Amino acid sequence: MSFSARRYPLVLWTIVPLLVSAPATAQDIAPAEALFNQGLADMDAGRYEAGCNALVESQRLDPRPGTLFTLAFCESKRGRVATAVARLDDFLALVERMPPAQRARQAERAAAAREERARLAPRVPELTLVLTPNAPAGTVVTRDGQALGQASLGVGLPVDPGEHAVSTRAPGGPAWERRIAISEGEKKQVTLEVKDPPRGREIAPPPPVSRGGGEVSSGRRAAVYVAGGVGVTGVVLGGVMGALTFGKRSVVAEHCGAGIGDSREEACDVTGFDATRSARTTGLVSTIGFGVGLVGLGAAAVLYWTEPRQDDRVIGVGRVGRAARAASRWVGAGVIAAGPGATVVGARGVW
Known part of the structure; x- marks a missing residue:
């Protein structure tokens, strides 16, 4: 024809x-x-x-x-x-x-x-592709580059005679490939292999870290900042108020017959009287400011120098860990003495 x-x-x-x-x-x-x-x-x-x-x-x-x-x-x-x-x-x-x-x-x-x-x-060959029973769910099967649905597996499908490329791939796994030859009129069934996904390398867990220790360290550092800020603010306030107090000395000397500490305010005129009262107020604020400032700076210093070292939070429990932690704790803060009239707070340590 x-x-x-x-x-x-x-x-x-x-x-x-x-x-x-x-x-x-x-x-x-x-x-x-x-x-x-x-x-x-x-x-x-x-x-x-x-x-x-x-x-x-x-x-x-x-x-x-x-x-x-x-x-x-x-x-x-x-x-x-x-x-x-x-x-x-x-x-x-x-x-x-x-x-x-x-x-x-x-x-x-x-x-x-x-x-x-x-x-x-009668000359059309049929190829049946079957997955192994333990094939993971979601395994993709392709024949000559075309993906086959689940319904196409286990069923004899017509194919052209010759060689056909078949592959499988499990989710996350490598591809398995095979070439299958089939002749005219032949009916062939092939069980396909599936390669398992590679196992990941086991990663050693990080050293144990106490969650509570981390929170304590973070809180201690915040306390250092707060105490230091209060201390600096107190010192600055004491210095400013002290300067104002000394500035009143000349006014008091000019308008009063006595100094600032003299109780004979009747010897002062109105200007001197106001200057005396103002000087006493600023002097008191200056004294309080310096006191608070020194206490804040001292507390910040104690908290900073007694903060646990990083080694204390990462060294494991054991003879070596206990020795390392004991060696790192060379300064401690707390109440040094207490009595009816006063309580002394400070730091102890070995230098």
């Missing part, structure tokens, strides 16, 4: 496409026609690989029943019997959907398609 006589009515069943398919754009029709003619030329020359590829592209650009029919016979000629049967089925299904008048014009083609399909069907 010659596929080069596209213009002859006697061979329309092999060649001439019908204008019953989806419309193509004008810019696609001309390339599709050229590819169809090229495909026929390659088929006549026995170059079925090139001819079928040209027909596939022609059908993509301008889908027509005649092109589909010719492509089915091209696939049969190059030995892809499963693909040829699928193309013939598509063509016959298309003819069944045509109006009666068009279907009548396709009667001879349809008869030839049924005859060719009956001849090829």
Whole structure:
């Protein structure tokens, strides 16, 4: 049978496409026609690989029943019997959907398609792919680069004769690949392997850290900042108030007959009296400020120097750990002495 006589009515069943398919754009029709003619030329020359590829592209650009029919016979000629049967089925299904008048014009083609399909069907091989029972959920199976759904596994599926690449990949695991050869008419079942995901290296846990110790250290550091801030503020306030107090000395000396500490305020005029009272107030605030400042700075220093070292929080329990912690605690803060009249707070240590 010659596929080069596209213009002859006697061979329309092999060649001439019908204008019953989806419309193509004008810019696609001309390339599709050229590819169809090229495909026929390659088929006549026995170059079925090139001819079928040209027909596939022609059908993509301008889908027509005649092109589909010719492509089915091209696939049969190059030995892809499963693909040829699928193309013939598509063509016959298309003819069944045509109006009666068009279907009548396709009667001879349809008869030839049924005859060719009956001849090829026993030659179509079937390949059944099965996963091992312990395959992880979500394992992906591919055949010739196409992923297969779960429903496609364990079922004999038609494939073209020859070699097929099959692979599996478990979630997070490496790919397992295998090439499977199958002949015309053969029915083969293959159980696929699945490689387990690699086990991660065991990482040693970090040294034990006491959560409470970390909170204590953080709270102690905050207390250092607060105490230091209070101490600096007290010292600054004492200095400012002290300066104001000394500034009043000249006013008191000029308007009073006695010094600031003299209780004989009746010897002062109004200006001197106000200056005396103001000086006493600023002097008292200055004294309190210096006192608070010194206490705050002292507390900050004690808290800072008695803070546990980093080694205390990361050294494990044991003879060496206990010795290291004992060596690091060379300063301690607390109540040194207490009595009815006063309580002494300070630090103890070894220098």
